[in-house]
Amino acid sequence: MINLMLIKLTENDKRIIFVLLAVLILLLVLIAYIGFLVTKVMKWQGKKINNYVTDVVVNGVITNEKDFKRYAKKKNLVVFYRQARLPALILAASIIFFVIVSSIFGFKNPFNYEDGFGTLFFIWDFSTIITKPESGVGVLLNWPTLINSPHIVKEAWISYVFVPVAIISATWYLITVQALIARYLQISKLAQKIFTEQIENFTYQGQQQSTPAPSDTPSETQE
Amino acid sequence: MAILKNVGKGILYIIALPFFLIVLALTAVMGLFLLIFMFFKSIILFFTGRSLDDDLPEDIQVKELRNGRNVPPTTEPVQDSQDELIVQPYVAPANNTTIEEAVFGHPTYESPTNEEPVVEEPPVEDSFVEEPEDDTPTTPDVPNQEEPLSSIDINDSPVQSDVTEIDIGQYVPHTGGSRFIDEEDEEEDDSGVTISYGDEDD
Numbered sequence: 001m002i003n004l005m006l007i008k009l010t011e012n013d014k015r016i017i018f019v020l021l022a023v024l025i026l027l028l029v030l031i032a033y034i035g036f037l038v039t040k041v042m043k044w045q046g047k048k049i050n051n052y053v054t055d056v057v058v059n060g061v062i063t064n065e066k067d068f069k070r071y072a073k074k075k076n077l078v079v080f081y082r083q084a085r086l087p088a089l090i091l092a093a094s095i096i097f098f099v100i101v102s103s104i105f106g107f108k109n110p111f112n113y114e115d116g117f118g119t120l121f122f123i124w125d126f127s128t129i130i131t132k133p134e135s136g137v138g139v140l141l142n143w144p145t146l147i148n149s150p151h152i153v154k155e156a157w158i159s160y161v162f163v164p165v166a167i168i169s170a171t172w173y174l175i176t177v178q179a180l181i182a183r184y185l186q187i188s189k190l191a192q193k194i195f196t197e198q199i200e201n202f203t204y205q206g207q208q209q210s211t212p213a214p215s216d217t218p219s220e221t222q223e
Numbered sequence: 224m225a226i227l228k229n230v231g232k233g234i235l236y237i238i239a240l241p242f243f244l245i246v247l248a249l250t251a252v253m254g255l256f257l258l259i260f261m262f263f264k265s266i267i268l269f270f271t272g273r274s275l276d277d278d279l280p281e282d283i284q285v286k287e288l289r290n291g292r293n294v295p296p297t298t299e300p301v302q303d304s305q306d307e308l309i310v311q312p313y314v315a316p317a318n319n320t321t322i323e324e325a326v327f328g329h330p331t332y333e334s335p336t337n338e339e340p341v342v343e344e345p346p347v348e349d350s351f352v353e354e355p356e357d358d359t360p361t362t363p364d365v366p367n368q369e370e371p372l373s374s375i376d377i378n379d380s381p382v383q384s385d386v387t388e389i390d391i392g393q394y395v396p397h398t399g400g401s402r403f404i405d406e407e408d409e410e411e412d413d414s415g416v417t418i419s420y421g422d423e424d425d
């Protein structure tokens with residue numbers, strides 16, 4: 001520990017640390033923007049529930065928070081069913097296809113790089129880059145070795161069909177699940193805003209505009 | 224400063240990401256069960272003549288309310304013959320709100336129906352110069368708010384001005400009709416202010 005504190009940084013070390021710090025900051029900013037994008041998308045997804053609950057609230061059919069949440073959740077589930085049934089169906093169909101074909105031709109890992117979907121990608125072996133002496137910390141010495149270049153294997157056709165379809169449908173399904181969560185959040189936000197915070201948003205001016213009785217206003221009655 | 228804010232947000236998102244992924248995964252699994260449940264429910268509803276898209280009781284209430292509001296007597300369908308049905312266009316429900324109220328808010332003035340009817344002056348039919356029948360001055364001496372602008376005596380105005388000549392124009396309305404006053408009809412009052420009524424373009 002004492003030895004670590006006594007380490008003197010050379011000019012080169014300082015430059016490396018500065019570059020690493022800059023890369024870290026850029027990475028965090030990038031993550032922040034991605035998170036901001038996800039938040040924006042979720043807000044946009046959540047606002048779609050407004051179309052389904054506007055009529056019952058505006059026409060005064062629902063007048064309390066509990067009924068509003070119950071009604072909005074029912075609508076939310078129906079919307080989710082409508083949105084998610086197609087990707088779920090495609091995902092289920094691709095899995096059934098893979099199971100049936102694998103039972104005929106034999107099961108194989110669909111992602112491997114010998115006769116699976118991995119044959120279409122560059123694959124490196126990172127286990128060889130660290131040389132670990134008998135005593136001491138491992139040191140980075142080698143570049144990772146390339147163990148696969150993209151090529152097509154005829155026996156991997158099942159994976160070529162199954163993996164892309166499954167990934168696309170799963171992503172599609174996850175987006176609908178994200179929309180479901182976003183709508184749930186929007187429902188709770190709306191319920192709080194419409195029924196709970198009514199008194200906080202109340203202004204006498206607004207009340208005056210909504211009631212066509214100018215003679216009842218205090219300013220005129222006082223006069 | 225903004226970049227530091229973004230860095231902080233990035234750290235927060237990194238911390239929140241695992242929780243979000245857990246919620247997403249749990250909801251995805253729950254959603255699968257929900258899909259299966261609703262699939263069988265939709266099948267049962269199909270054989271009972273209903274569907275998941277059927278209106279909820281609240282929706283039915285809204286429709287009833289709307290139908291109750293949207294059927295004023297004027298919107299009844301008009302039938303020219305028994306075979307042909309002409310449907311009137313959609314009329315927005317009357318919410319006891321007039322256009323003026325919608326645009327300017329609820330009125331604080333009296334209804335125009337309570338006021339005296341506005342008598343419009345007849346339009347000018349020709350443009351010949353009409354001589355006054357008597358020698359009475361065309362511009363009244365006493366200023367009145369209800370009278371036209373040409374009758375204002377600037378000497379009574381609280382604002383003192385250096386203007387000594389006022390060009391009022393050709394058209395001078397007065398009670399009982401309109402008339403054009405000749406270029407020669409210039410008047411000079413006691414204070415030395417000259418009032419001219421402009422030129423005629425005939």
